[in-house]
Amino acid sequence: MTRKLVTVSVFGLIGAAILISLGVWQLQRLAWKESVLAEIDARIAAAPVALPATPDPIDDRYLPVAAEGTFTGDPLRVLVSVQGSGPGYRLISVLETGGRRVLVDRGFLAEGVALPPTPQGAVTVTGNLHWPDEIDSFTPDADIARNQWFARDVDAMAAHLETEPTFIVLREISVPDAPITPLPVTAEGIPNNHLGYAVQWFGLALVWLGMTAFLAWRIRRS
Structure with missing residues (x-):
């Protein structure tokens, strides 16, 4: 019975550690994505330059x-x-x-x-x-x-x-163009879901630990 309890506890802690590490990784991705979005916002708002001779869809985006x-x-x-x-x-x-x-x-x-x-x-x-x-x-x-x-x-x-x-x-x-309203480029449409993913992983870790604790309690009772 003790061996069974130890096995369940180890398995539960390892699983929770994996889930927590995934949540931490998503928080790191969140910081990276926010940095990228800040760079895009700065690029969009920079002073305009002359139209490049051969614009590149990657290097010249925004x-x-x-x-x-x-x-x-x-x-x-x-x-x-x-x-x-x-x-x-x-x-x-x-x-x-x-x-x-x-x-x-x-x-x-x-x-x-x-x-x-x-x-x-x-x-x-x-x-x-x-x-x-x-x-x-x-x-x-x-x-x-x-x-x-x-x-x-x-x-x-x-x-x-x-x-x-x-x-x-x-x-x-430079001239009036109403009733047409410009819709400038912004970074708002670029997805940034890493915080939500982190919350999901941390939530799964809590559920995993709760299930492990419940199973350990059942083993101890029996």
Whole structure:
């Protein structure tokens, strides 16, 4: 009986130690992720620079840029819902700048609001380079005939509008563009669930210890 009690106790302590170590690891991951998010926030808010000649989707993600040029053509509409504003569209326009054609996410237009005229003449846009990861196996194909897209697929939009796959998410524009509201890049959409995972592991450790104590009590009684 004593050997059985020792076996249960050792097994319980080893299991709890493993669960606690997983919780500690998640807390370490939390600190790392918060550091990464702080770096991203600092990068997003930095002073804008000129548009790189060949932007890289990895190295230049979130890079703040400023570009001067003219909008051309009709914008693409990407279906989106904004908290507090309801459904609507992101408007994606072509900016011709320095002999280049790039994509600009001008912001949100609420459903039912008439599409305003595209700003004419020279404009200066300030924003962040971005390559959104919004495509999965459930994303419908774009309805080209109705000009309705369901995700910001940079490569597909660039091919459709005959631009380079460079995507600027607008923060500011030098001319009035109401009723379009810019939706700047932020770090808010980047998942950070490590605290929740840590709580789960620590909770499992407590349950494991409780079950071990209960089993040990039953053994002692018998």
